[in-house]
Amino acid sequence: MALYSRVSGSVGMITLQNPPVNALSAAVRQGIVDMMHRALSEPEVKSVVICGQNGKFCGGADIREFGAKMTGPPLVPMVHLIEAASKPVVAAIEGIALGGGLELALSCHYRIAHSKATLGFPEVALGLLPGAGGTQRLPRLIGVPAALDLITTGRHVTAAEARQLGIVDEVTDLNAVDAAVKFAQSVTGKSLDARRISTYPCPRPPDLDAIFERAMQQVRRSARGAIAPGTCVQAVHAAVTLPYAKGMERERELFSLLFTSGQARALQYYFFAQRAVSRWSTANGARWDTSKPRPVRKAAVIGLGTMGRGITVSLAQAGFSVVAVETQEQQLSEAKQAVSGMLERGAKRRGVPLAHDKIKYSCSVQAVADVDLVIEAVFEDMALKKTVFQQLSAICKPGVLLCTNTSGLDIDELASQTQSPELVVGMHFFAPAHVMQLLEVVYGPRSSPEVVATAMQMGKKMGKVSVAVGNCRGFVGNRMLKPYLEQAFFLLEEGATPEQVDQVLEEFGFAMGVFKVSDLSGLDVGWKVRKSDGLVSPASTGTSARIRGGSRYSPLGDLLCERGRFGQKTGRGWYQYDKPGGRVAKPDPWLHGFLEEYRAQHGLVARHIDHQEVLERCLYALINEGFQILQDGIAAGPEDIDVIYVLGYGWPRHRGGPMFYAGQVGLDKVVERLEHYQQIHPDVPGLQPCSLLRKLAASGNPAIHKWREVIQKPRSQL
Ligand SMILES: CCCCCCCC/C=C\C=C\CC(=O)SCCNC(=O)CCNC(=O)[C@H](O)C(C)(C)COP(=O)(O)OP(=O)(O)OC[C@H]1O[C@@H](n2cnc3c(N)ncnc32)[C@H](O)[C@@H]1OP(=O)(O)O
Numbered sequence: 001m002a003l004y005s006r007v008s009g010s011v012g013m014i015t016l017q018n019p020p021v022n023a024l025s026a027a028v029r030q031g032i033v034d035m036m037h038r039a040l041s042e043p044e045v046k047s048v049v050i051c052g053q054n055g056k057f058c059g060g061a062d063i064r065e066f067g068a069k070m071t072g073p074p075l076v077p078m079v080h081l082i083e084a085a086s087k088p089v090v091a092a093i094e095g096i097a098l099g100g101g102l103e104l105a106l107s108c109h110y111r112i113a114h115s116k117a118t119l120g121f122p123e124v125a126l127g128l129l130p131g132a133g134g135t136q137r138l139p140r141l142i143g144v145p146a147a148l149d150l151i152t153t154g155r156h157v158t159a160a161e162a163r164q165l166g167i168v169d170e171v172t173d174l175n176a177v178d179a180a181v182k183f184a185q186s187v188t189g190k191s192l193d194a195r196r197i198s199t200y201p202c203p204r205p206p207d208l209d210a211i212f213e214r215a216m217q218q219v220r221r222s223a224r225g226a227i228a229p230g231t232c233v234q235a236v237h238a239a240v241t242l243p244y245a246k247g248m249e250r251e252r253e254l255f256s257l258l259f260t261s262g263q264a265r266a267l268q269y270y271f272f273a274q275r276a277v278s279r280w281s282t283a284n285g286a287r288w289d290t291s292k293p294r295p296v297r298k299a300a301v302i303g304l305g306t307m308g309r310g311i312t313v314s315l316a317q318a319g320f321s322v323v324a325v326e327t328q329e330q331q332l333s334e335a336k337q338a339v340s341g342m343l344e345r346g347a348k349r350r351g352v353p354l355a356h357d358k359i360k361y362s363c364s365v366q367a368v369a370d371v372d373l374v375i376e377a378v379f380e381d382m383a384l385k386k387t388v389f390q391q392l393s394a395i396c397k398p399g400v401l402l403c404t405n406t407s408g409l410d411i412d413e414l415a416s417q418t419q420s421p422e423l424v425v426g427m428h429f430f431a432p433a434h435v436m437q438l439l440e441v442v443y444g445p446r447s448s449p450e451v452v453a454t455a456m457q458m459g460k461k462m463g464k465v466s467v468a469v470g471n472c473r474g475f476v477g478n479r480m481l482k483p484y485l486e487q488a489f490f491l492l493e494e495g496a497t498p499e500q501v502d503q504v505l506e507e508f509g510f511a512m513g514v515f516k517v518s519d520l521s522g523l524d525v526g527w528k529v530r531k532s533d534g535l536v537s538p539a540s541t542g543t544s545a546r547i548r549g550g551s552r553y554s555p556l557g558d559l560l561c562e563r564g565r566f567g568q569k570t571g572r573g574w575y576q577y578d579k580p581g582g583r584v585a586k587p588d589p590w591l592h593g594f595l596e597e598y599r600a601q602h603g604l605v606a607r608h609i610d611h612q613e614v615l616e617r618c619l620y621a622l623i624n625e626g627f628q629i630l631q632d633g634i635a636a637g638p639e640d641i642d643v644i645y646v647l648g649y650g651w652p653r654h655r656g657g658p659m660f661y662a663g664q665v666g667l668d669k670v671v672e673r674l675e676h677y678q679q680i681h682p683d684v685p686g687l688q689p690c691s692l693l694r695k696l697a698a699s700g701n702p703a704i705h706k707w708r709e710v711i712q713k714p715r716s717q718l
Pocket residue numbers: 020021023059060061062063064070074075076096098099100101122123126128129130131132255256259272275276
C-alpha cells in the first residue's frame with residue numbers, strides 16, 4: 001500500500017509500503033493512484049514527494065505477481081498520471097530505484113537521490129524490458145548510448161553516476177526525504193513544461209545506425225541465446241524513430257512478447273531460486289532458521305595451489321584475517337606473488353582498499369594454531385588430505401571448523417580422521433575461486449548444524465551463493481557431470497566430433513561445450529580420478545576394452561592422456577592450440593584421424609548423429625542424475641541443483657537450470673526419450689529414468705514448486 005501524509009503544510013507525501021523492497025504490488029499501485037488524486041485535489045498541497053518506507057525507494061514491479069493474473073491499476077497509466085500532474089512531483093530516492101521503481105522516478109518531475117542509493121533497469125535479467133515507459137524516457141533523458149548500456153546490461157549505477165548521466169537532479173549525503181521536501185517547496189508554482197521527460201525530443205546522434213548495429217552485435221555476443229537483450233535494443237530504437245505515444249505502443253508490444261516467453265519464466269524462477277538456497281535444510285533435519293553460525297575472525301588456508309590462492313584472496317577481500325600455508329618454499333613464494341597480483345587487480349576493478357595486510361604467509365602448518373576455521377586446499381588425493389586432517393586435528397585449538405575444498409572426495413572419511421568429526425564440512429569452491437560465485441557447502445552425517453550454518457555464512461560474506469548439499473561422490477555438480485561427460489564420449493565413439501558436440505551445447509546456451517571445458521580444466525584431472533578408481537586399464541581392443549563393471553565405458557579420455565594430450569596446458573587435447581597454454585581451440589585433424597582409427601579398432605561404425613540426439617543424450621542423462629540426487633536427499637530441492645548448474649557449470653540462466661528445463665520440456669517427454677536411448681544402449685545405466693523422475697512424470701508433470709510435495713521424506717544415504 002501507500003501512506004499519505006502532509007508535511008510542512010504544503011507538501012503531500014506518498015510513502016510506498018511493501019516490505020522488504022517496496023515492490024509495486026497491486027495494492028501499492030492502487031495506493032499511489034489514490035494518493036496522487038488526493039494530493040492533486042487538496043488545494044493546500046502545492047507539491048508532492050514520493051518516497052519509500054525503511055530507506056528503500058522501490059525495487060520495481062512485484063515479481064511474485066507475474067505468474068498470476070494481474071490485478072490493480074496498470075503501471076503505465078499510473079506513471080502518466082504522475083507525469084501529467086499539475087503540481088511538481090519529486091522522487092526521494094533512498095536505497096534502491098530499480099526497474100518499475102526507476103520508471104516511477106522518471107515519471108516524477110524531479111529526482112533527489114541519497115549518495116548511497118543505486119539505480120538501474122535490471123529487467124533484462126528477468127527476461128523483460130522496462131515496460132512502463134523506461135525504454136522511451138531514459139534515452140530522451142540521457143541519450144541513446146547510455147540508455148542502451150543501462151537497459152541491455154541491467155547494471156546498477158551509483159547515485160553519483162546517475163547524477164553524472166543526468167538521471168537525478170541532486171545527490172545528498174543527508175536525509176533524502178527531507179531534502180526532497182525542501183526541494184519540492186522550492187519549485188512550488190514553477191512551470192513543469194520542461195520537466196516532463198515524455199515530451200523531450202529523443203537525441204539523434206549522427207551515427208545512429210552504427211550505434212544500434214554495435215549494440216545488437218554486442219548483445220548477440222554476450223546473450224548466448226537470451227532474447228531480452230536484443231528486444232531491449234529494439235525498444236530503445238523505437239524511442240528514437242517514433243513519437244512518444246507510438247514508441248510506448250511498440251514498448252508494450254515488445255514487453256508482451258517477452259512477458260509471455262519461456263525465458264522470462266525461467267529467469268524469474270531463477271531469481272527466486274538463488275534466494276531460496278539460503279533457506280537451506282539438511283537430510284538430517286538441520287535448518288537455516290534454527291542453526292546459529294559461529295563467529296569467525298581468523299581463517300587459514302592450507303595449500304596454495306590455484307584453488308588455495310583464490311580462496312585466500314576471497315577470504316582477505318571479505319575482511320577475514322588469513323593464515324596462508326604452503327609447505328614448499330618455492331610454491332610459497334610463487335603463491336605470495338600471485339596472490340598480491342590478484343588482490344591488486346581486484347582492488348583496482350572493485351575500487352576497494354588493498355587487503356595485503358590481512359594475509360600472513362607461513363610454510364608451517366603449526367601457524368594455524370589460533371585460527372577459528374581452516375580450509376584445506378591441498379592436492380586432490382585422499383591419503384594426503386587424511387594426513388592433513390590428522391595434523392590439523394592435533395594442532396588447532398578446540399572447536400575449530402575444519403573444511404575441505406575437495407571437489408568430490410568423501411567428507412565423512414576425512415571427518416573420521418579428526419577428534420571432532422562434527423566440526424568437519426566441505427567448502428567446494430569453483431575455479432577461479434576468487435571469481436566464481438558458487439560455493440557447495442557439503443555436510444556429512446556428523447557435521448553439526450552450526451558448522452553448516454557457519455560455512456554457509458562464510459560463503460555469503462565472501463560474496464558467494466552458498467548451496468548446502470549432502471555428501472556423496474562428486475556432491476551435486478560433479479556427480480551430475482559424470483553422465484553428461486560419459487554421453488559426450490559415447491557420441492564420439494558413435495561418429496560425432498568434439499566440435500559437433502560442443503556446437504550443439506553452445507547453441508543451447510552453455511558458455512562452453514563439454515570438450516572445450518575439458519581442455520580448459522585439464523584432461524589429466526579426470527584421468528587421475530579414473531586411475532585411482534581402477535577404471536584405467538592397459539590398452540586393448542574389442543568390446544571388453546569398453547566395459548567396466550558390466551557397464552559401457554569409453555577409454556577415449558585415457559587414451560588422449562596416455563599421449564600427453566592434457567588440453568590447453570599441453571597445447572593439445574580434444575582440440576589443438578597454437579601453443580601450450582593457448583586459449584583458442586581449433587579442430588584437430590589428428591584427433592579426427594585418431595577417432596576413426598579407434599572406431600575401426602573397436603569395430604564401431606560411425607553414423608550420422610543429429611543435433612537433437614546430442615542434446616537429448618547429454619542433457620537428459622545429466623538431468624536424470626539430478627532427479628536421482630533429489631531422490632537420495634543429497635539436494636533439498638530442484639532450486640539447489642539449478643543454482644549450482646547456472647553458477648558453477650555455465651548452464652544458461654535463461655533456461656532456468658537443468659531441473660527447471662526438464663519441467664519445461666515435460667517430464668513425461670524426458671522419461672520417454674531416456675527410455676528410447678536406453679533401449680538402444682542397454683549397457684548405460686545412466687539412461688534408465690530414475691524412479692523419482694518417473695513418479696513426477698506419472699503424476700502429471702507438476703509445476704517445479706510442487707515437486708517437494710512428491711519427493712518423499714529424503715531417503716538420504718547419510
Ligand atoms: C502482457 C502483460 C502486460 C503486463 C503489463 C505489466 C507492465 C509492467 C510494467 C513494468 C514492468 C517493470 C518490470 C520490473 O520492474 S521487474 C522488477 C525489476 N526489479 C528488480 O529486478 C529488482 C530485483 N531485486 C533485486 O535485485 C534485489 O532483491 C534488491 C532489490 C537489490 C535487494 O537485494 P538484497 O538486499 O540482497 O535482498 P534480496 O535480493 O535477498 O531480496 C529481499 C527479498 O525481496 C524480494 N524481492 C526483491 N525484489 C523484488 C521484487 N521486485 N518483487 C518481489 N520480491 C522482490 C526477494 O525475493 C527477497 O525475498 P525472498 O528471500 O523471500 O525471495
